[in-house]
Amino acid sequence: MRADRQPEFTQLDLEMSFPTQDAIFAVIENVMVRACAVAGITVKGPFRRLEYRDAIRLYGSDKPDLRFGMELHDVTEHFAPASETLHIAGHVQALVAPGAATFSRKQLDEIAEKQSRSARAECTRSKSRRRALPRHSKKISARKC
Secondary structure, eight states: OOTTSOGGGOOOOOOOSSOOHHHHHHHHHHHHHHHHHHTTOOOOSSOOOOOHHHHHHHHSSSSOOTTSOOOEEEOHHHHGGGTTTTTOOSOOEEEOOTTGGGOOHHHHHHHHHHHHHHHHHHHHHHHHTTOOOOTTOSSOOTTTO
């Protein structure tokens, strides 16, 4: 590994006969532990594993940033009385954001705009794949998507 390269941009070619997924993970985890040790970083295996379906269910992404613990929580039942008025056809999910109660209106608007741009992009991808609307945007209706 070169000193000017980050580990996530490194490709390793493995030659193994009939490996299982766990065997591949074990080899790669060992390589990463040793590479970090060479760099003076102590890392312990085995690394946390997250199934695709669990990542999507818990974080809404197949590549979640686990540093912040921003799991999605199903709050559909709290919107049940207003589901027809709000045209809710699926699940309603929310993030718990400790400290956000003190955010200014400007900060909340910036977050909402960023989320809206992300939701529009997701809507475009979903539309091209013929999937349902994203369930995380109140600003996008079926007419806009």
